[in-house]
Amino acid sequence: MALLNILNFPDPRLRTKAKQVVDFNDNIIKLTDNMFATMYAAPGIGLAATQVNVHQRIITIDTSEEKNQPLVVINPIIVEKEGEQAIDEGCLSLPGIYEPVKRFDKIRLKAQDKHGEFYELDADGLLSVCIQHEMDHLEGKLFVDYLSEMKRNRIRKKLAKALKV
Numbered sequence: 001m002a003l004l005n006i007l008n009f010p011d012p013r014l015r016t017k018a019k020q021v022v023d024f025n026d027n028i029i030k031l032t033d034n035m036f037a038t039m040y041a042a043p044g045i046g047l048a049a050t051q052v053n054v055h056q057r058i059i060t061i062d063t064s065e066e067k068n069q070p071l072v073v074i075n076p077i078i079v080e081k082e083g084e085q086a087i088d089e090g091c092l093s094l095p096g097i098y099e100p101v102k103r104f105d106k107i108r109l110k111a112q113d114k115h116g117e118f119y120e121l122d123a124d125g126l127l128s129v130c131i132q133h134e135m136d137h138l139e140g141k142l143f144v145d146y147l148s149e150m151k152r153n154r155i156r157k158k159l160a161k162a163l164k165v
Contacts, residue, residue: 001037004052008163009094010156015140018050018057021074024116028058032072032114035060040067044092046130048137051093059134063126071121072114076135079120080108087126089133089143096162097155101146103132 007014021028031054039047039060049058059073083105088098106124109131113119123131133143144152 002034003041004034004038006038006042006047006051006092007053009091009142009144009159011093013053014050014093014137014142016050016055017140018048018055018138021056021058021112024074024112024114028074029114032058032060036062036070039092042092045126046134047092048134050137050140057138059131059138061127061130061134063130073109073131073134074112074114074116076109076111076131076138078104078107078132078135079110080106082106085125085129087129089129091133091143093137093142094144094155094159097144097158099143099147099151101129101133101143103129107131 035047035049035052038052045063046059046061049056057075059076061071061073062069081104084102085105086100086102089101090098105128107128109121109123111119144155
């Protein structure tokens with residue numbers, strides 16, 4: 001497995017809307033394996049293909065403490081949503097930045113696995129937030145888009161300064 005390069009905000013490629021996956025082949029399996037390796041090494045709990053400059057509707061997630069519950073989410077659609085919660089979110093494309101974002105507390109997800117098989121999943125808490133966060137990436141949206149312009153500018157400056165160091 002190879003580690004992939006994670007794009008950092010404000011890279012404009014993070015704003016690209018991902019396309020549906022139609023061909024489920026060895027390339028998809030290899031990509032998801034590399035995404036998991038990259039996500040675990042970062043370390044993170046979720047990674048959208050958009051973040052590694054692959055603009056397909058593919059997400060890898062593992063919110064378990066032991067990092068032994070990998071979940072591949074391809075072509076996701078939220079079919080039910082309920083409640084609301086706001087927790088501090090971070091992002092591998094915005095290292096070291098955490099801000100509260102309102103998300104649905106519970107969702108029902110319809111998606112495909114890396115072999116193209118359809119499945120449904122009920123998620124709540126951290127898993128629900130992670131899925132919604134990563135699905136935003138597939139639409140070219142970042143969690144900072146939920147923040148005020150002033151906070152976004154402050155974050156942009158902080159990340160630019162960190163890159164110069």
